[in-house]
Amino acid sequence: MYNLADFNQVLLPNEKIATGLKDFDTFENILIYNQEVNFDLWRYLDYKPAFIMFTEIDKCLSVKWGDKPVELNKRYTTADYFKIWTSGGLTIQSNLVSKDMDDKKIIQIIDSQGRKKDFGFYVYRFSILADYYRKGILIDSESSNTDWNWGNENTGPVIMPQCSKEEIPEYRGKFQIKNMDSPINYPDSRKGKVVLILQLHHAIDPQKVMIYNGDGKLIIGGSNVRWSVIQFKTKNDTLDFYAYATQHPDRNFDGLIRIGINFAIKIIENEKEIFIPIYQEVSDSTKNTSKYPFVASVQFRVSPWIMTANTQSPRNLYVSEVPYSYFSQEGYISNQKFIDNLKQVIGDDKVKVIPEKFTRNDPWAQDETKFGYSEMPNKQNLDIILNSPRNRGLDVFPIYNIFELENKGYITCGGTGEKSSLDSFGNLDVTPPFGDYKFGRIYYGGCKDNTNGRRMMQAMREFLDAQIVQKPFQLYTDWLLVGHVDEMMSIIPAPKEISKYGFKILLSSPNRFYEILNSIKDENSIFFKDLCNIQGDKVETTVKNLKNNQELKQFNIKCQEYLDYNRSILIKELQYLDIKELNNDIIDIPxxxxxxxxxxxxxxxxxxxxxxxxxxxxxxxLIAKPFGAEVNGKCCMEEYVKSRLETKNLNLKCNFIDDWNAYHIQDGEVHCGTNMLRKPYSDDWWSYIPK
Structure with missing residues (x-):
């Protein structure tokens, strides 16, 4: 039910304009076809008669006194009126549209002194056509669309954020406004004219949306402009509009944008036009339509940013060109050998080398950006790169190399809080779809009790939460120096016949390392042969030395406890029943x-x-070469990993790549030095029902 504000209410702030309306014998106002409105009849009387009687009611009008139809020639006292006003008041509804400006729907009353008064109403009908069923087709709404609903069987159109270099017509959130046999003109008020406006809901920040008319002119949003006058040329006229959001949902924006038609009075004050909406904003429960002050409206949801998991088909692999990757006795050496190894495995055309002018000798391609996408109905997908707040050498890469050259979307998220290495995107990943989560779940690392230690920046965490469809959860990684989730786990594809969800989790395991170490009989076998640390000191050691290093062993026992703690988190967040069930889907990697x-x-x-x-x-x-001790002429660690991953059921191929000098001695590995663009999911995000 809508609350109808009369001209007195609308113009009340200006007392000179507000006075005098009660002098008219006939009052003119506006009704909307089939919408029931409250009508404060007593407000229009400049006296308080003992009673009034309704002597005439237009046959197309339904007038109720509380919850019962008004009776003609029945006495209604002031006491009666205020008694029913607290429980609904006088309500009016019309089932016919006015044909023209001479076609007013009339209610006539007579008071206790025999004086008559007519109330005349113009009845209009408008419709907003939009892609309510998310099939790429504009239709008339079957409801008032006061709520945007998740799920394939529900309704609510979608708009995209405008985050690409050029406007892409396929991503427009198009809608139309249709005049359904309504009069073209609108009644005049004493000091202005009633006009029709396209208006944002009062809760929407106009900076978050851009609305264009059919000629491509920006008419609402992008500034403080909240409404625009619209004018139909003829009856049954249809006006075209389209909309973009200016951003994805975040902590200050729920991603819902309500746009509606409203009537307003145009007045001139100090040589400026001022528009005062007739249907005023009303505070009410979220499910009550009176919350929305429009005669017709449509509510859009902004497409979320969605990450893609390791199980999605790959399209391109990005790697930084780093001329000065590390220093040796021969001087500075590049990471070209590493790049060549990648190309040998997946093909030259799939490896996209980020030129040095964009890397500025920053090797960590994973940490600066994360690829995802946003989607419109009919599979209109836009690749969108999320830029991290780390802002190091590669910070220019997503802007120039991706946004400018490839016309993909670009967004960034930061905050005023102190940054740490946990804000780099090696600390951000997503599971494949599982259980109730059709798009998987985002996970990232942080401290154990969320009070003492490092966490991902709050602004980023809240941005990820606001996307809804990949409900994030946090693992414990603050025990690691760099603190990234990719240092302790990753996910690989697996047939559902051998795994609960169609993927396996690879989890670091010091216990598994020591089991393999203790099984080696030749204690003079060498780990890390001929290799040095970043200071240039040799680090090769024997099996015997590692076995006898009790301080190192005790430290790794503690690390194993941290990893086991993360197992318990995975049980809960990935909907496993217990450790035993989870362990069936975990492969321990030494x-x-x-x-x-x-x-x-x-x-x-x-x-x-x-x-x-x-x-x-x-x-x-593509796995970092471990340089383990040789047993029967083969690396013991590589052989163990191959025995677990190169099975008939998994059908995977392990490629061990030397990243020691290029990445490992700088506290990173293969994943840290690369980035992946993958294909979007086949499911529609709006079909998801949030958990």
Whole structure:
């Protein structure tokens, strides 16, 4: 039910304009076809008679006194009126549209002194056509569309954020306004003219939307402009409009944009036009239509930003060109050998090398950006790159190399809080779809109790939460020096016949490392042969030395406890029943950590290259070469990993790539040094029902 504000209410702030309306014998106002409105009849009387009687009511009008139809020639007292006003008041509804400006629908009353008064109403009918069923077809709404609903069987149109270099017509949120046999003109008020306006709901920040008319002129949004006058040329006329959002949902924006038609009075004050909406904004419950002050309206939802998981088909792999990757006795050496190894596995045409002028010697392609997409109905997908707040050498890469050259979308998210390495995107990933989550769930790392330690920046966490369809959860990674989730786990595809959801989790395991180490009989076998750390000191060691290093072993026992704690989080967040069920879908990958003595609390770094920090390219796995001890002429660590991943059921191929000098000694591995663009999901995000 709508609350109808009469001209007195609308113009009340200006007392000179507000006086005098009660002097008229006939009052003219506006009704909307089939909409029931409250009507404060007593407000229009400049005296309070003992009673009034309704002597005439136009046959197309339904007039109720409370919850009962008004009776002709029945006495209604002032006491009667105020009694029913608290429980609904006098309501009017019309089932006919006015044919022209001479066609007023009349209610006539007579008071206790025999004086008559006519109330005349013009009845209009408008419709907003939009893609309510999300099939790419503009239709008339079957309801008032006061709520946007999730799920394939529900309604609500979609608009895209305008975040690409050029406007893409296919991504327009198109809608139409149709005049359904209504009069072209609108009744005049004493000091202005009643006009029809297209208006944003009062809760919508106009900076978050841009609305264009059919000629491509921006008429609402992008500034403080909240409404625009619209004018039909003829009856049954249709006006075209289209809309974009200026951003994705975030902590200050729920992604819902309501646009409506309203009547307003245009007045001139100080030589400026002022528009005062007739249907005033009303505070009410979220499910009550009176919350929305429009004669017709449409509510859009902004398409969320969606990440893609390792199980999605790959399209391109990005890697930085780093001329000065590391320093050796021969001087500075580039990462070209690493790049060549990538090309050998997946093909030259699939490896996109980010030129040095865009990398500025920043090797960490994963940390600066994360690829995702947004989607309109009919599979109109826009690749959108999310730029992290780390703002190091690669910060120019997404702007110039992706946004400018490839015309993909670009968004950034930051905040005023202190940044840490946990704000880099090696600390941001997403599971494949599972259970109730058709688009998987985003996960990132943080501290254990969310009070003491490092966390991802709040603005980023709230941005990810606001996308809704990939409900994020946090793992514990603050025990790691760099603190990224890709240092301790990754996800690989697997047939559903052998896994609960169609994927396996690879989790770092010091326990597994020591099991393999203790099984080696030749204790003189060498780990990390001929290799040096970043200071140039040799790090090769024997099996015997590793077995006897009790301090290192005790540190890794503690690291294993942290990893087991993360297992318990995965049980809850991935909807496993218990550890046993989860362990069926976890493959332990041997790992060895050492305490970084220069960090607070001796945080952990990878001693042996972290093999979980890998890249999935279809059935090819690109894994950091571990340089383990040789047993029967083969690396013990590589052989173990191949025995678990190169099985008939998994049908995966392990490719061990030397990243020691280019990445490992700088606390990163293969995944850290690369980035992936993958195909979008086949499901429509609006078909998801939030959990």
């Amino acid at each position: 790992a060895l950590y050492y305490p970084d003595i220069n960090s607070q609390d001796n945080k952990a770094s990878a001693y042996m290259p972290g093999m979980v920090n890998l890249v999935v390219w279809e059935n090819q796995l």
